[in-house]
Amino acid sequence: MTGESPNIDTPKIDKAAASARPAAPADAAADMPLLRIEGVTKNFGSFRAVDRLSLDIKAGEFFALLGPSGCGKTTLLRMLAGFETPDEGRILLGGRDIAPVLPHERPVNMMFQNYALFPHLSVRDNIAFGLKRAGMARAAIDTRVGEMVALVRLEGMERRKPDQLSGGQRQRVALARSLARRPKVLLLDEPLAALDKKLRESTQQELMELQRSLGMTFIVVTHDQEEAMTMATRIGVMNAGRLEQVATPRDLYEAPRSRWVAEFVGDVNLFDGEVVSHDHHRLTIATRDAGNIVVAEQRQMVTGTAVSVAIRPEKVKLWHHGPASDAGHSHAVNRLAGVVADVSYLGGSTVYRIKLDSGTVVRSSMTNTTRLDIHTYGVSQRVLAWFTPDDGVVLER
Amino acid sequence: MAPRIGQMSRFNITALALGMAFLYLPIVILVIYSFNDSRLVTVWGGWSLRWYHEFFNDRAMLDAAWMSLRVAALSATIATLLGTLAAVGLVRGERFRGRALFSGMLYAPLVMPEVISGLSLLLLFVALNAERGFWTVTIAHTTLTMCFVTVVVQSRLASIDRSLEEAAMDLGCDPVQAFLRVTLPLIVPSIVAGWMLAFTLSLDDVVIASFTTGPGSATLPIRIYSEVRLGVKPGINAISTMVIALISVVIVIASLASKLSGSQGKSAAPL
Numbered sequence: 061m062t063g064e065s066p067n068i069d070t071p072k073i074d075k076a077a078a079s080a081r082p083a084a085p086a087d088a089a090a091d092m093p094l095l096r097i098e099g100v101t102k103n104f105g106s107f108r109a110v111d112r113l114s115l116d117i118k119a120g121e122f123f124a125l126l127g128p129s130g131c132g133k134t135t136l137l138r139m140l141a142g143f144e145t146p147d148e149g150r151i152l153l154g155g156r157d158i159a160p161v162l163p164h165e166r167p168v169n170m171m172f173q174n175y176a177l178f179p180h181l182s183v184r185d186n187i188a189f190g191l192k193r194a195g196m197a198r199a200a201i202d203t204r205v206g207e208m209v210a211l212v213r214l215e216g217m218e219r220r221k222p223d224q225l226s227g228g229q230r231q232r233v234a235l236a237r238s239l240a241r242r243p244k245v246l247l248l249d250e251p252l253a254a255l256d257k258k259l260r261e262s263t264q265q266e267l268m269e270l271q272r273s274l275g276m277t278f279i280v281v282t283h284d285q286e287e288a289m290t291m292a293t294r295i296g297v298m299n300a301g302r303l304e305q306v307a308t309p310r311d312l313y314e315a316p317r318s319r320w321v322a323e324f325v326g327d328v329n330l331f332d333g334e335v336v337s338h339d340h341h342r343l344t345i346a347t348r349d350a351g352n353i354v355v356a357e358q359r360q361m362v363t364g365t366a367v368s369v370a371i372r373p374e375k376v377k378l379w380h381h382g383p384a385s386d387a388g389h390s391h392a393v394n395r396l397a398g399v400v401a402d403v404s405y406l407g408g409s410t411v412y413r414i415k416l417d418s419g420t421v422v423r424s425s426m427t428n429t430t431r432l433d434i435h436t437y438g439v440s441q442r443v444l445a446w447f448t449p450d451d452g453v454v455l456e457r
Numbered sequence: 458m459a460p461r462i463g464q465m466s467r468f469n470i471t472a473l474a475l476g477m478a479f480l481y482l483p484i485v486i487l488v489i490y491s492f493n494d495s496r497l498v499t500v501w502g503g504w505s506l507r508w509y510h511e512f513f514n515d516r517a518m519l520d521a522a523w524m525s526l527r528v529a530a531l532s533a534t535i536a537t538l539l540g541t542l543a544a545v546g547l548v549r550g551e552r553f554r555g556r557a558l559f560s561g562m563l564y565a566p567l568v569m570p571e572v573i574s575g576l577s578l579l580l581l582f583v584a585l586n587a588e589r590g591f592w593t594v595t596i597a598h599t600t601l602t603m604c605f606v607t608v609v610v611q612s613r614l615a616s617i618d619r620s621l622e623e624a625a626m627d628l629g630c631d632p633v634q635a636f637l638r639v640t641l642p643l644i645v646p647s648i649v650a651g652w653m654l655a656f657t658l659s660l661d662d663v664v665i666a667s668f669t670t671g672p673g674s675a676t677l678p679i680r681i682y683s684e685v686r687l688g689v690k691p692g693i694n695a696i697s698t699m700v701i702a703l704i705s706v707v708i709v710i711a712s713l714a715s716k717l718s719g720s721q722g723k724s725a726a727p728l
Contacts, residue, residue, distance in 0.1 A: 142626075142627075143623055163627055164626045176624035178621060179643065180642045
């Protein structure tokens with residue numbers, strides 16, 4: 061599928077989509093990633109939006125670019141679509157450099173953040189727009205539009221204009237329009253940002269099912285980490301034009317590679333300190349605020365290295381403070397004594413803020429597994445916050 | 458409006474009536490007197506259509522009216538073409554050098570006294586040794602009305618999301634096709650409104666036309682003006698009434714067109 065023409069050619073693209081399915085091992089050249097970004101840089105005046113970024117995306121992936129606003133993720137997406145040209149580096153699609161290929165000739169389609177539906181065209185004509193440009197026969201267009209309308213469940217809406225649709229329906233039209241040409245890669249720029257929470261969640265599921273059933277490669281840009289983690293098979297976290305980490309949602313959360321990622325993705329308790337000793341894959345770190353902390357770590361680290369220990373709030377458990385219970389939990393190597401500063405009941409979980417004796421606050425999140433409040437702690441109660449060595453992550457500073 | 462009048466205070470109704478009368482009483486009187494049978498402008502002599510009849514038998518007047526219509530139609534068309542291109546350049550070509558200067562120079566005719574525009578055009582035509590008549594008036598009116606078209610089209614264009622064109626390109630249009638298939642249909646109502654505006658401006662201009670026209674090619678306003686200088690004849694009322702009717706129709710169409718284009722919300726009402 062490397063040397064294919066970017067023009068829409070129904071049977072060919074169908075085949076490409078089929079071979080893009082991860083379940084089809086036939087393609088021997090599948091070693092080459094579908095999309096390769098090599099050292100791409102983009103400047104706007106003196107501002108460097110994307111900074112020597114490299115990334116491989118395989119066919120059939122649901123890849124999320126996650127980052128705060130202004131991190132360059134949308135610029136990167138726009139370079140893939142062809143609306144911006146990289147100042148340096150190359151973008152290879154199926155092994156071919158697409159830098160000289162204009163947007164309208166790329167086998168890539170984009171779903172815009174504000175949907176960019178053509179207000180003067182009906183739902184049907186919006187979806188058919190790209191097919192007409194590709195010179196498809198009338199009958200084939202009608203069939204394809206019918207398929208797309210069914211796919212996004214907009215039957216009966218074909219004649220409506222975009223301003224006669226709800227936000228969720230518009231989102232579906234935009235999706236159908238960008239899928240209609242069966243692109244090799246679908247780019248989605250904050251596809252769900254304009255929807256309310258309930259609709260967003262159900263649409264996330266639909267997007268995932270759609271991506272799986274079509275076997276298409278999706279690249280979605282989002283600032284919403286929950287959205288990225290729900291939908292994507294891999295996430296690239298971007299900050300200041302660079303990729304901080306590329307990992308599965310689970311690795312991103314449980315094994316962040318930098319302090320920045322740990323703080324950006326999810327909630328985290330961080331303790332700064334330095335390595336005191338290292339034995340049997342156990343690092344002992346002397347922290348300023350929480351005494352010595354023992355963390356499981358495969359890497360060798362020189363004594364004196366400045367590090368941070370990151371512990372997710374749900375990994376921090378609480379126990380009533382006291383010698384007896386203390387002894388009963390001898391496997392809990394790291395113990396932090398403190399007082400409950402405040403309690404936030406969130407429905408599914410309760411977050412306790414524990415003020416340690418050093419004055420630092422540690423957050424502990426407990427799932428409310430029972431309806432009755434047997435295991436709750438009150439404000440100003442003395443407690444012991446504990447976590448195992450496996451639950452901490454060592455991050456170099 | 459109608460149901461709200463009932464809720465208005467007596468003061469508001471009086472103020473409204475006086476304001477409207479101030480604006481429109483002269484026109485109403487002119488319209489009524491255009492149906493006057495008397496030869497004297499100020500004396501009512503009963504209803505009649507004789508002055509309309511007289512107009513349609515007045516060769517010189519008809520020629521002037523025909524001249525005005527042709528000038529207005531042609532100059533409005535050229536002005537719309539150039540004005541739309543200028544608007545596209547200003548809104549879409551955001552970062553070109555000298556954009557501010559271009560924009561300022563484009564809008565200069567809006568604030569330039571007409572006498573000065575007219576005089577400078579006259580000097581130009583004399584210097585170029587151009588024969589003054591239909592073409593010089595048309596060119597002069599084009600320069601006068603182009604900026605109005607630009608204002609109208611620009612405000613509409615600015616309200617259209619740039620990503621619409623990008624979406625069109627993403628879906629297989631080259632930049633020109635994207636403009637023709639997506640942007641142009643969306644700004645057509647404002648282009649129509651701009652044309653209408655240019656048309657009416659040209660139709661009722663007397664200052665610039667009198668500077669730039671030549672012997673034997675007077676526009677209607679010039680003709681009326683020269684007739685009135687010899688004393689107001691009732692026939693002028695009839696002509697004026699017809700001009701008012703024509704302009705009213707054009708303005709109504711133009712505002713309907715701009716309302717249509719404003720279905721997305723924010724196109725500025727040009728009239």
